[in-house]
Amino acid sequence: MKRLYFKYGVMGSSKSASALMTAFNYRQKGYNVLLAKPSIDTREGRDVISSRIGLSAECKVFSKSKNLINFVKENGGADVVIVDEAQFCTAKQIDELKELTLNDVVVICYGLKTNFKSELFEGSKRLLELAESVQEIKSVCRCGSKATMNARVVNGFVITEGKEIQIGGDEKYEAMCFACYKKYQKEQLPQTKNS
Ligand SMILES: [Zn+2]
Secondary structure: OOOEEEEEOOOOOOHHHHHHHHHHHHHHOOOOEEEEEEOOOOOOEEEEEEOOOOOEEEEEEEOOOOOHHHHHHHOOOOOEEEEOOHHHOOHHHHHHHHHHHHOOOEEEEEEOOEOOOOOEOHHHHHHHHHOOEEEEOOOEOOOOOEOOEEEEEEOOEEEOOOOOOOOOOOOEEEEEOHHHHHHHHHOOOOOOOOO
């Protein structure tokens, strides 16, 4: 039996870059790798996983209603399945990924642990329950402390209300420590060089 891995981190913690490097590494050694990500709407097909440091690769996209055992079969099978943005999988899909490990498939999921309200995403919750290996990809807050919160920022303020997925909104996300997450709910965020 192979293992189910969950590698989680906040926004901007280079999860996608790690996913792409892991895929590259397995492929170089001759493994058949399926790179995939869930769709936040109903779209399926091909897309690209791209990281902020410039790496990108084509991936396959599945919708929330897709059975992932069938999805892997339809894509010609795989020795290793790598899922980016795994927080958006349903609990049932994580159960299916776990099933795949019984058929000798390594499954490595990358994603956020919690949303902007600091509550677990459905997929992340199930991954924490089922993964044999859970690993944190660490990241830093603008103040230098460890970032653990995924703050939603609207007009320079951290907000903690609204839907989990906001499509087409003008908000930004920033990984922060808990102190900054609380502070900038009351106080406007100073601009940084990159914002
Ligand atoms: Zn901070």
